[in-house]
Amino acid sequence: MKSGRFASCVGHVAKALGLSLAIAAASAAAWAQEAAPAAAPAAAAGSYTPMKPTPGIGMPVDGGLGIQTQFSxxxxxxxxxxxxxxxxxxxxxxxxxxxxxxxxxxxxNKRANPVASKTSHNTxxxxxxxxxxxxxxxxxxxxxxxxxxxxYKPAPKGALTIKATGNQWFWTYSYPDNGDFEVVSNMLNLPGQPVVNNGVRDVGSKPWDGPSHLEVDNRMVVPVGEPIRLLVTAADVIHSFAVPSLWMKLDGVPGRINEKVLLVEKPGVYYGQCSELCGAKHGYMPIALEALPRDKFNAWVLTHPGGAIDGQKPAAQAAAAPAAEAAPVGEATGEGQGDATAAAAE
CATH class of the missing domain: 1.10.287 (Helix Hairpins)
Structure with a gap:
């Protein structure tokens, strides 16, 4: 008799455990189906190939006179x-x-006018x-x-914010509205010349490289046609963020943030340099700014860890949220296991 009851209890426990595992498997499958369509576009969107600059546009030219063509x-x-x-x-x-x-x-002169005039003033x-x-x-x-x-008109409410920080001797660009990731920008080394930045490739080694002394390993990327709140500061000494073809020049002062609106009218690559004497490598910290259509800018953002479209959650957080919401309350709290144990005891 006792052995029969024991067998019955074991059967109830096995049945309850099997039911819980089936529910968990179904929940996981449903979450996977919901997350897969959302993750696929994000992965597809997170692709980026740097734009090839147009010769003579957004850069100085040999023998050039006057101001560069403006794109703002x-x-x-x-x-x-x-x-x-x-x-x-x-x-x-x-x-x-x-x-x-x-x-x-x-x-x-004395020869044409031997007698000098004595006029003192003429009202x-x-x-x-x-x-x-x-x-x-x-x-x-x-x-x-x-x-x-x-x-110096303030940027409109909701404008994308980008922070440029001058360092000896490179730039860093932070994107607080896009997941707060940071891009470090160093000048490319010059072939056949002493290395300027260790670990950085030579200019001309990629098809999208621009002029020497101006091209960098990681460009500052912005959306085209949108007012951008550009914040400029410095980490060590005074630097100056200057891009002549965009009428942009703003000093970066340690401990202070200067602000200006940046708006690029046409897609392209625009070059500048630090315009404040900042030390031995002052001439080796160029600025390369790439303006992309909004969809391509969003794709570039998603290539960075933690990158997110303006104000939205990063892709990993967005995928985790539906999973947390889809999980049954009983599974999260362990209530289902308690019910199964009680049934087995009965």
């Missing part, structure tokens, strides 16, 4: 001021002063040469102040 609204405005207002005014003033000097040399001329420069300066000041105000 502020840069286009600044270039217009330079070409349409400042240069013509400077040329006119310079030619006018030169003409006055030549006229004085020819008209009032009309004095008023004119006082008021005319004032009017010229006011005419230049109005668009200049407008340009300064636009350069």
């Amino acid at each position: 609204k502020i840069g286009e405005y600044g270039l217009w001021m330079h070409d349409v207002i400042l240069m013509p005014v400077m040329v006119i003033i310079s030619v006018f002063v030169l003409a006055l000097l030549l006229w004085v040399i020819v008209r009032y 009309l001329i004095e008023v004119v040469w006082t008021l005319l420069p004032v009017l010229i300066l006011v005419g230049i000041a109005i668009p200049s102040i407008d340009l300064i105000a636009k350069q």
